[in-house]
Amino acid sequence: MAGEIANQRDESGSNVVVIVEQSALELLPDPGVNVAVLEAKDWAGPDTMTVHPAVVDKNLCAHCLACIKLCPSLSWDMEKAHVVVNEVSCKGCGICGSVCPAGAISQRHFSSGMVLEAIARLWESGGNGRQIDSCNNCPVEPLVLGRMKTPSIHDPSVRVICSGRVEPLHVLETAKIGARGLLMVDCFTDVPEKDRFERGKKRMDAGEKLLRTLGSPVIRVEAVNLNARNVSELPLVLQKFTRRSTSTGGGST
Amino acid sequence: MKSEIESLLKETRAFMCLDCGKCTGACPLARQGGTYSPRMHIARMVYGYGSEVFADMDMWSCLTCGLCETNCPSNVKYTDFMSKVRVFSAGERRGGFCAHAGITHTLARMMANDGENQSRLGWVNDELKTAESGDVLYFVGCLPYFDNIFDYIKIEGTGIAKNSVELLNKLGVTPVVMKNEVCCGHDLLWSGDRDNFQKLVKKNVEAIAKTGARTIVTSCAECLRTLKVDYPQFAKFNFEVKHISEFVAEKLDGSSMKMSQFDGSITYQDPCRLGRHLKVYEPPREVLKKIPGVKLVEMRSNKDNSICCGTTHFLNCDRVSEGIRKERFSEALDTGAKTLVTACPKCQIHLKCSQSNRMQDEGVESLHITDFATMVNKHLVRN
Numbered sequence: 001m002a003g004e005i006a007n008q009r010d011e012s013g014s015n016v017v018v019i020v021e022q023s024a025l026e027l028l029p030d031p032g033v034n035v036a037v038l039e040a041k042d043w044a045g046p047d048t049m050t051v052h053p054a055v056v057d058k059n060l061c062a063h064c065l066a067c068i069k070l071c072p073s074l075s076w077d078m079e080k081a082h083v084v085v086n087e088v089s090c091k092g093c094g095i096c097g098s099v100c101p102a103g104a105i106s107q108r109h110f111s112s113g114m115v116l117e118a119i120a121r122l123w124e125s126g127g128n129g130r131q132i133d134s135c136n137n138c139p140v141e142p143l144v145l146g147r148m149k150t151p152s153i154h155d156p157s158v159r160v161i162c163s164g165r166v167e168p169l170h171v172l173e174t175a176k177i178g179a180r181g182l183l184m185v186d187c188f189t190d191v192p193e194k195d196r197f198e199r200g201k202k203r204m205d206a207g208e209k210l211l212r213t214l215g216s217p218v219i220r221v222e223a224v225n226l227n228a229r230n231v232s233e234l235p236l237v238l239q240k241f242t243r244r245s246t247s248t249g250g251g252s253t
Numbered sequence: 254m255k256s257e258i259e260s261l262l263k264e265t266r267a268f269m270c271l272d273c274g275k276c277t278g279a280c281p282l283a284r285q286g287g288t289y290s291p292r293m294h295i296a297r298m299v300y301g302y303g304s305e306v307f308a309d310m311d312m313w314s315c316l317t318c319g320l321c322e323t324n325c326p327s328n329v330k331y332t333d334f335m336s337k338v339r340v341f342s343a344g345e346r347r348g349g350f351c352a353h354a355g356i357t358h359t360l361a362r363m364m365a366n367d368g369e370n371q372s373r374l375g376w377v378n379d380e381l382k383t384a385e386s387g388d389v390l391y392f393v394g395c396l397p398y399f400d401n402i403f404d405y406i407k408i409e410g411t412g413i414a415k416n417s418v419e420l421l422n423k424l425g426v427t428p429v430v431m432k433n434e435v436c437c438g439h440d441l442l443w444s445g446d447r448d449n450f451q452k453l454v455k456k457n458v459e460a461i462a463k464t465g466a467r468t469i470v471t472s473c474a475e476c477l478r479t480l481k482v483d484y485p486q487f488a489k490f491n492f493e494v495k496h497i498s499e500f501v502a503e504k505l506d507g508s509s510m511k512m513s514q515f516d517g518s519i520t521y522q523d524p525c526r527l528g529r530h531l532k533v534y535e536p537p538r539e540v541l542k543k544i545p546g547v548k549l550v551e552m553r554s555n556k557d558n559s560i561c562c563g564t565t566h567f568l569n570c571d572r573v574s575e576g577i578r579k580e581r582f583s584e585a586l587d588t589g590a591k592t593l594v595t596a597c598p599k600c601q602i603h604l605k606c607s608q609s610n611r612m613q614d615e616g617v618e619s620l621h622i623t624d625f626a627t628m629v630n631k632h633l634v635r636n
Contacts, residue, residue, distance in 0.1 A: 215370030
């Protein structure tokens with residue numbers, strides 16, 4: 001199954017999956033082509049800033065407080081005896097969900113299952129281009145949107161809510177559908193955001209290492225930062241990345 | 254369906270249930286305030302409300318640690334019951350919440366469908382003597398993958414494999430390690446995915462047959478249980494499976510090998526698969542006691558009463574699991590031991606994960622958790 005898809009993609013010449021931070025996806029116009037599939041409607045109009053705050057499943061929470069180490073919006077409620085989310089300050093970046101060993105934290109309207117589903121069905125759409133919905137939570141997004149002039153790309157992309165949400169599992173799933181490369185596009189501008197980028201990158205590397213051990217065709221894994229300043233480089237970055245992934249046959253050495 | 258359930262009830266002796274409730278009383282999940290009740294599952298199944306059991310999310314929390322079985326007066330095989338019920342439930346597309354986003358299950362499935370070209374032997378260095386065929390085979394399990402997944406909690410990972418092979422070398426054995434070994438399938442079997450499990454069984458049995466090994470040694474209690482108890486139901490083979498503690502205990506018995514000094518007391522955590530499932534209690538203890546200077550202190554609940562590490566097959570890790578680990582840690586601290594030795598890498602992962610938590614009691618952080626193979630290899634002097 002995965003092999004068939006891979007072959008089809010080889011003929012058309014583009015077989016790269018892009019994991020895009022949500023706000024960066026707004027840069028990718030022409031969603032009509034090969035964009036990830038998931039039945040979802042826009043929860044809000046394109047001009048609205050929607051935040052999908054984190055939700056903690058009380059029954060699953062292991063009280064390990066791994067999330068609290070990473071994010072000031074989460075705290076331990078002594079009275080209720082579970083982790084609570086400050087919905088006012090929560091940006092909905094999802095980094096808490098990515099560290100939760102129990103899988104107790106998810107984003108409202110945006111579960112990690114949806115991301116996996118989107119990756120699994122990336123090439124099933126046949127270019128119908130339904131998108132996985134996510135929030136418009138990134139503070140730099142209004143800036144980026146103002147400069148949105150990029151040519152279309154023909155590579156499937158999945159948006160995750162924030163690069164902090166990227167998991168090694170995403171790399172495995174991408175390899176499963178026969179992709180040759182996985183590019184993470186972030187749009188950070190400040191230091192805390194950069195931490196998330198580094199974290200996402202580290203987790204992608206862990207995924208790549210797992211693939212190497214597994215002996216599956218290794219895919220090229222890269223991460224770039226494109227914010228309001230250098231957003232115009234996106235087509236070039238994608239082009240180069242596609243070339244690198246296909247010419248080297250993935251990142252295998 | 255009805256006849257299947259009936260035969261399930263007969264096979265697992267569920268019909269013999271006296272409804273006494275000792276199982277629920279003993280269940281570590283129930284004791285931590287969870288809503289879990291083995292008695293209720295059995296009762297519902299027997300009285301024909303099977304569909305309720307299949308739909309019960311609690312069912313996926315069961316650790317299958319076997320503590321209820323030890324206490325059952327009419328010997329109902331609850332762990333077998335759970336393993337089979339989950340197959341039905343998974344058939345209805347139900348499942349538990351996979352911890353760590355289900356990465357271990359995904360890896361096992363990937364190995365089941367394409368695991369021919371793994372490069373899993375990166376940890377074998379020049380100092381280790383390994384072979385491609387021979388009498389004794391060391392089954393590594395998923396350790397090379399855990400290295401990557403759990404590096405943030407500093408588990409020993411392939412360190413266990415290195416130490417195990419070195420230990421076997423010191424005992425004069427050159428073990429076979431396989432490049433095309435796949436996951437034993439423990440997590441898939443217990444989460445109801447029989448199809449992929451059978452693929453793994455086939456691959457492993459064929460690969461082992463090619464090496465000509467007669468004895469399989471494993472340092473993982475889950476691999477041991479799966480290879481020894483579950484594999485024979487799905488495939489035919491003629492090798493025996495031993496945990497490294499059994500193997501070492503046999504070899505050391507009456508030999509003149511020396512151990513180096515260790516000062517202090519240690520305590521030993523019985524993995525549920527090794528202890529209650531396979532009744533291997535004494536061999537690891539015997540070997541550890543041979544290290545000069547070691548004072549082996551037992552925790553309050555030990556051997557067939559020991560508390561499990563709180564999560565099995567990476568399903569439903571929640572506050573109840575964390576509570577179990579906390580209880581275990583407090584027992585370990587009560588012994589005054591500074592080192593906790595366990596014979597299963599999974600125990601180590603779960604305990605170390607819990608150890609890194611912020612809410613831990615004082616003193617837990619300084620507890621040194623190590624594997625049996627690491628501990629013994631460190632102190633066994635090469636002849």
